[in-house]
Each structure stands twice: as C-alpha cells, then as structure tokens.
Amino acid sequence: MEYKKEVIRFIDDLKNYLPHVSIDCTIFGFHDGQLKVLLLRWKETNDWCLPGGRVYHNENLDAAAHRSLQKRTGLSEIFLQQFHTFGDVIRYKNFSVQETLTKLGLPIEVGMEIISRDVSVGYYALVEFAGVTPTPDFFTEECRWWDIDQIPLLLFDHNDMITLALKTLRRQLSYQPIGYTLLPDKFTMPDLQQLYETILGQTLDRRNFQKRMLGYGILERLEERKIGGAHKAPYLYRFNKEKYEKALSDEILFVG
Structure with a gap:
C-alpha cells in the first residue's frame, strides 16, 4: 500500500520533468581484474534494471545524468559519456508490457503513466567499484554490482543497452586514455x-x-x-x- 502511494506521488511529480525523455546509465565498475555493472532490483520483485531517471525542465541532459549517477554511487567526479539514444517503438525486449507491469506490481492505469513510451538517452561510466556505495532509488530496494558475464534478463531493453555500452567503451580505448580514476596514484x-x-x-x-x-x-x-x-x-x-x-x-x- 505504501509503495503504491509513493508511485502516485511520483506520477504527480512528473509535471516537473521533460515528458517522454529519460536517462539510463550503464555504470561499469573495475577492481582487481574484475569488470562489473551496477543494477537495481525493483521493490518486492526479483527483477533488475539499469539506474536512470528523468530530466528537469531547466536541466541539461549531462547534468541530469551526473545527478542520477551521484545518487547511485556517491561519486561526483567521474568519466561519464553519452553513447546512444534508444527510441524503438517497442522497448520491451525480454518481457511484454503486461508482463512488466505484473512483475512491478502496478495496475495498468498507473503503470502506463510510469513506463509509457520514452526516448532514453544512454550514458556509460567507468568507476573503481571498491570506492562506490551502491544506493537504491525511488522504485528499488537493492543496488549492487553484477559480473559482466552473469547479467540476468533485465526489464525493458536494458540488456541491449549494456551490450552497446560495452562495445562503445572498448572502442573508446582506441582514441582516449583510461585509468586516471581507476588505478592508485602510483x-x-x-x-x-x-x-x-x-x-x-x-x-x-x-x-x-x-x-x-x-x-x-x-x-x-x-x-x-x-x-x-x-x-x-x-x-x-x-x-x-x-x-x-x-x-x-x-x-x-x-x-x-
């Protein structure tokens, strides 16, 4: 009951954000030869997704992405880069709209307000995950690292996002250095x-x-x-x- 009240309050607050535009962040974590990705588990479910959020009317996209990432990781100065815009008409790759709403425990009239068609701007980041404190957001109750080769079936099109983000990160190594915030000073x-x-x-x-x-x-x-x-x-x-x-x-x- 309390969760549904929170959802209704969130819907009322949507007027403060750009309509039908969202941000999703693929946050890669590196530590001691391991590469992981940060995922969120929705409340009262076993279903996972990428962290993300909305954009205020008076907010730049990059600022919104940094704000979302800081809330999830506690970090403020990290490399964050926009890599793709996801705008397919059907963005439910692993589960249908109805299956998604059922998993999230949302009635159709409420759920469609939250997961109506959005164009999502994808960002990726690379952090030293030993220094991160994963923090859930409004809709979720767990935020933790997953090994890059053990990612489960995710909600929406978030598996596709991770695949493309990793390809982009690997391509980045051909034209930009990495490591400044990922390795010790020496x-x-x-x-x-x-x-x-x-x-x-x-x-x-x-x-x-x-x-x-x-x-x-x-x-x-x-x-x-x-x-x-x-x-x-x-x-x-x-x-x-x-x-x-x-x-x-x-x-x-x-x-x-």
Whole structure:
C-alpha cells in the first residue's frame, strides 16, 4: 500500500520533468581484474534494471545524468559519456508490457503513466567499484554490482543497452586514455595492462602494450619500484594529469 502511494506521488511529480525523455546509465565498475555493472532490483520483485531517471525542465541532459549517477554511487567526479539514444517503438525486449507491469506490481492505469513510451538517452561510466556505495532509488530496494558475464534478463531493453555500452567503451580505448580514476596514484605497467585486458576481454602482448603506452607521453616513470613479489620488482608509474586531460580532449589514436 505504501509503495503504491509513493508511485502516485511520483506520477504527480512528473509535471516537473521533460515528458517522454529519460536517462539510463550503464555504470561499469573495475577492481582487481574484475569488470562489473551496477543494477537495481525493483521493490518486492526479483527483477533488475539499469539506474536512470528523468530530466528537469531547466536541466541539461549531462547534468541530469551526473545527478542520477551521484545518487547511485556517491561519486561526483567521474568519466561519464553519452553513447546512444534508444527510441524503438517497442522497448520491451525480454518481457511484454503486461508482463512488466505484473512483475512491478502496478495496475495498468498507473503503470502506463510510469513506463509509457520514452526516448532514453544512454550514458556509460567507468568507476573503481571498491570506492562506490551502491544506493537504491525511488522504485528499488537493492543496488549492487553484477559480473559482466552473469547479467540476468533485465526489464525493458536494458540488456541491449549494456551490450552497446560495452562495445562503445572498448572502442573508446582506441582514441582516449583510461585509468586516471581507476588505478592508485602510483601503479605498475602490469596494473595498467590488467585494466585494459579486463575491459577488452582479451590478452595483450606485454612488450607491445608497454611500448604503445609509453609512446603516448601521458605516463611518468618514477625512480621507485613496487615492493614485494617473487619476481623482479617493476617500476612504478603515474599519469601526467595535464597530458592525460589533453589526450582526452584531443582524442589521440591509442590503438593502431
């Protein structure tokens, strides 16, 4: 009963938002060689979806996406990029409209106000998930990370969103650097290679990777080595922030 009251209050509040425009965020999380995606479970169900939200009348799209992401992760300064607009007439890929409403426990007249046809602007982000505090939104009671290869059937067209977001992220590695917010201030070349391999889902040649990364001029090798380990301690590196940000803006070619 209380949930339905909250839904009605939300419908009354829809007048404050742009009609039929929504935002969905594919938030990838990286940590220690693992790649995950952040999902929400709707209240009183076992059904999952991506985090998202609406756009206020006086709000830019990017600002709305940052606002939504900050509420779900607690992070404010992370890389977030728009990657696609989803506007199919039928956006219920795994479950029909009626099945979706039944799963969400919503009567048809109420549910259609909430899940009527929207054009959704897709964003993706990449964060270090060890520093994230997943937080549910208005309609959900659980927010947690899922392994990228264990994602369940999701509501709406959100499986398609994740697939396209991952393709876009992998393509990004060819023209923009990653890692500034995902690695410690000081890291080894194997640490950086592990990050790239985890995202790409494939093994890279060590020598070619190191040669390529050093050639871009965004790394500084320090006069210190990583302590511990059975093998010869590798040198530590750090990003040159100024050159890193210039590489982001110039979209220099990273993978040939």
